[in-house]
Amino acid sequence: xxxxxxxxxxxxxxxxxxxxxxxxxxxxxxxxxxxxxxxxxxxxxxxxxxxxxxxxxxxxxxxxxxxxxxxxxxxxxxxxxxxxxxxxxxxxxxxxxxxxxxxxxxxxxxxxxxxxxxxxxxxxxxxxxxxxxxxxxxxxxxxxxxxxxxxxxxxxxxxxxxxxxxxxxxxxxxxxxxxxxxxxxxxxxxxxxxxxxxxxxxxxxxxxxxxxxxxxxxxxxxxxxxxxxxxxxxxxxxxxxxxxxxx
Numbered sequence: 734x735x736x737x738x739x740x741x742x743x744x745x746x747x748x749x750x751x752x753x754x755x756x757x758x759x760x761x762x763x764x765x766x767x768x769x770x771x772x773x774x775x776x777x778x779x780x781x782x783x784x785x786x787x788x789x790x791x792x793x794x795x796x797x798x799x800x801x802x803x804x805x806x807x808x809x810x811x812x813x814x815x816x817x818x819x820x821x822x823x824x825x826x827x828x829x830x831x832x833x834x835x836x837x838x839x840x841x842x843x844x845x846x847x848x849x850x851x852x853x854x855x856x857x858x859x860x861x862x863x864x865x866x867x868x869x870x871x872x873x874x875x876x877x878x879x880x881x882x883x884x885x886x887x888x889x890x891x892x893x894x895x896x897x898x899x900x901x902x903x904x905x906x907x908x909x910x911x912x913x914x915x916x917x918x919x920x921x922x923x924x925x926x927x928x929x930x931x932x933x934x935x936x937x938x939x940x941x942x943x944x945x946x947x948x949x950x951x952x953x954x955x956x957x958x959x960x961x962x963x964x965x966x967x968x969x970x971x972x973x974x975x976x977x978x979x980x
Contacts, residue, residue, distance in 0.1 A: 736808065738786055744769035746836040753793070757875040757915045758922030759842050761883070763793040765800070765833045771807075778823040783812050791833050799885050800837070802830045827885060834884050841929040845876055846884070847936055848895035856897025860935050869928055870896075874906045875915035876925055 739745075746767030752760045768788045773779040786808040791800040805826055807816050814820070835843045848857060857863060857873075865873065874892055881891035893903035910916055948954075 736786075738768060738770075738810070744832055746833045748837045753795075754919040754922070755798070755883070756879060756917050756919050756921075757872060758919050758925045759876070759879060759883075760839055760922070761793055762837045764790065764803075765836045766790040767833060767836070769829065769832050771829055775825045775829050776820075776823055778820045779814075783814070785809050785812065785814075785816075787829050789830055789833060791830050791837075793837070793883075798879075799883050800830070800834055802826060805830070831884055838880070838883065841926050842876070842880055844933060844936070845880055845895070845929055846891075848877065848932065849891060851936075852894035852897070856895050857932060857935060858897035860938075863931070863935060869924075870906065871910040871913050871915050872921055872924055873928060873932075874903075874910040875921075876928070878907055878910070878916070 744767065746765050746769075748762030748765050750763040753763055754760055766789070768786050770784050771779075771787045772784045773781055776785065779785065788804075788806045788808065789802065790804040792803040793799070794801045807821075807824070809816055851857060851859065857865075873896065877892050877895045878888040881888040889900065889903055889907060892898065892907060893900050896903070896906070898906065915921065
């Protein structure tokens with residue numbers, strides 16, 4: 734029987750297995766299984782507009798401290814193409830597998846990966862009112878480092894980009910966090926969630942600032958937004974009227 738993938742979904746992943754705790758205090762589900770729609774940006778043999786389904790399973794390896802690809806396969810679905818050896822050599826397997834990792838990690842921890850979007854403005858240090866204590870600075874360093882490591886990314890670069898540090902300074906912070914035990918102890922879960930919650934407010938503020946800047950560049954006014962909302966409301970009301978008329 735041919736597998737049917739919901740057309741309105743881009744991916745579907747489910748975690749399994751008993752939770753494990755990794756430093757500095759992040760709870761992980763050790764196995765994730767599911768599928769994702771993949772396009773030409775991750776499989777160069779695909780043409781624009783084509784897609785395949787990647788079916789995969791990732792498993793957390795305590796020996797490496799990251800998720801590893803345990804199973805991987807492709808389904809061409811309706812596209813007239815062959816999954817040949819030459820085709821498979823163009824597949825970015827590990828980049829594709831990373832999309833499954835968020836299903837294994839608590840949302841508050843995954844949200845910290847968004848900090849890298851702040852690197853153009855100088856990371857979290859670009860918010861002068863957000864003064865990190867030395868303890869929180871070391872904890873944040875360990876959190877960013879660990880999440881990047883779990884995801885198979887460059888941990889030191891993630892720390893530099895997210896906090897707003899030069900590479901050498903980031904390396905020093907990582908060394909201090911390790912010396913203070915944040916890289917090995919799992920006892921910091923409560924403090925980590927508190928820190929992540931405080932940072933979420935900065936991310937929201939940054940998103941609003943970016944939206945306002947975009948509106949200013951494109952000359953979009955509040956009146957334009959209100960007019961758009963009114964038009965969409967009118968369309969929805971008309972659709973409801975038509976629906977009632979067909980009852």
